[in-house]
Amino acid sequence: GxxxxxxxxxxxxxxxxxxxxxxxxxxxxxxxxxxxxxxxxxxxxxxxxxxxxxxxxxxxxxxxxxxxxxxxxxxxxxxLTKSYQVNQLFAGLTVRENLVIAALSALRGKFKLDLFRSIDSIPGLSERVQQTLELVNLTSRPDTPVSELAYGEKRRLEIGLALATSxxxxxxxxxxxxxxxxxxxxxxxxxxxxxxxxxxxxxxxxxxxxxxxxxxxxxxxxxxxxxxxxxxxxxxxxxxxxxxxxxxxxxxxx
Known part of the structure; x- marks a missing residue:
């Protein structure tokens, strides 16, 4: 349907x-x-x-x-999520950090009072980030700053940001x-x-x-x-x- x-x-x-x-x-x-x-x-x-x-x-x-x-x-x-034509990436952060931000928006929703809680304690976050890295073929680049990625890799990461929200x-x-x-x-x-x-x-x-x-x-x-x-x-x-x-x-x- x-x-x-x-x-x-x-x-x-x-x-x-x-x-x-x-x-x-x-x-x-x-x-x-x-x-x-x-x-x-x-x-x-x-x-x-x-x-x-x-x-x-x-x-x-x-x-x-x-x-x-x-x-x-x-x-x-x-x-309902959109991946943009012009990359909407945090160039000063790593690939993993970009995906963490996207995944958090789905796992924790809008503003929460536990803003300063350790992200390592958030259930499912690490797994979701790892799955997204695998989906967009960036498992060898998690700790690479976005500014150092090739253009095609940036486009894949842009798609990954959308996928990280499930x-x-x-x-x-x-x-x-x-x-x-x-x-x-x-x-x-x-x-x-x-x-x-x-x-x-x-x-x-x-x-x-x-x-x-x-x-x-x-x-x-x-x-x-x-x-x-x-x-x-x-x-x-x-x-x-x-x-x-x-x-x-x-x-x-x-």
């Missing part, structure tokens, strides 16, 4: 209509891709789903609960952006691995990688849903080819 349902999502900025009347449903265990040409409204739509931006109209249901108008911290506590729905904003060909191959392999038993939504401009990963793809154009379907259906859809390529047939399918 659905884990996330958006109905009639619309966002206006003054006279600018960024998104218009979007209906969007993702089921438990699904890996959904979102694509669209530049200016299609993908970023605004994604931010509405994570409550970074509130819709002008429409509703968002997460696990059957209306989260429309809630803030990012509260929806993260409910299990989300029931993980949204990834362009996880392959800026990567070398080798890093993209490694990260696609990583995303396939962590998608097992998880529900994920991914936006990325690398359509080949997204078609390889996603079970279904939603295409946005001019702030609306243009079409949804399997990767094969999307690749062979003439309307999608027109939106991306001005009607050059077969390029998406090549």
């Amino acid at each position: 659905p884990i996330l349902q958006a109905r009639g999502l619309t966002k206006r900025y003054g006279g600018l209509l960024a998104n218009s009347d979007i209906d969007f449903t993702v089921n438990h265990g699904e890996l959904r891709g979102i694509i669209g040409p530049n200016g299609a409204g993908k970023s605004t739509f994604f931010k509405m789903l994570t409550c970074e931006v509130h819709p002008t109209s429409g509703t968002i249901l997460f696990e059957g609960r209306d989260i429309t108008g809630m803030n990012v911290t509260d929806v993260c506590q409910l299990g 989300p029931s729905l993980l949204l990834l904003d362009e996880p392959l952006a800026g990567m070398s060909p080798r890093e993209r191959v490694e990260t696609v392999k990583l995303l396939k691995s962590i998608s097992q038993g998880r529900t994920m939504i991914i936006i990325d401009h690398d359509m080949d990688a997204l078609f390889e990963l996603a079970e279904r793809v939603t295409v946005l154009q001019e702030g609306r849903v243009l079409v949804e379907g399997t990767p094969e259906e999307i690749k062979n859809n003439s309307t999608v080819q027109e939106a991306y390529l001005g009607g050059v047939h077969g390029v998406l399918a090549a």
Whole structure:
């Protein structure tokens, strides 16, 4: 059944209509891709789903609960977490320390009176951090300062911060952006691995990688849903080819 349902999502900025009347449903265990040409409204739509931006109209249901108008911290506590396109890392801390901060936000919630309690005494913390290091292939780098990581490693750690909160729905904003060909191959392999038993939504401009990963793809154009379907259906859809390529047939399918 659905884990996330958006109905009639619309966002206006003054006279600018960024998104218009979007209906969007993702089921438990699904890996959904979102694509669209530049200016299609993908970023605004994604931010509405994570409550970074509130819709002008429409509703968002997460696990059957209306989260429309809630803030990012509260929806993260409910299990909806986003990994950002621009790394949101603590560069002066180590890999492990970054993951500890993320895991604590899930294990201890908002502000607690035991703020200065030793983290070693918090049940499940060490195990969660170690599991996350394994998930994102950083077990050899736990004590490395983030500032010394390669770009691809930083992107994996960014995904790890989201995973450390044990989300029931993980949204990834362009996880392959800026990567070398080798890093993209490694990260696609990583995303396939962590998608097992998880529900994920991914936006990325690398359509080949997204078609390889996603079970279904939603295409946005001019702030609306243009079409949804399997990767094969999307690749062979003439309307999608027109939106991306001005009607050059077969390029998406090549």
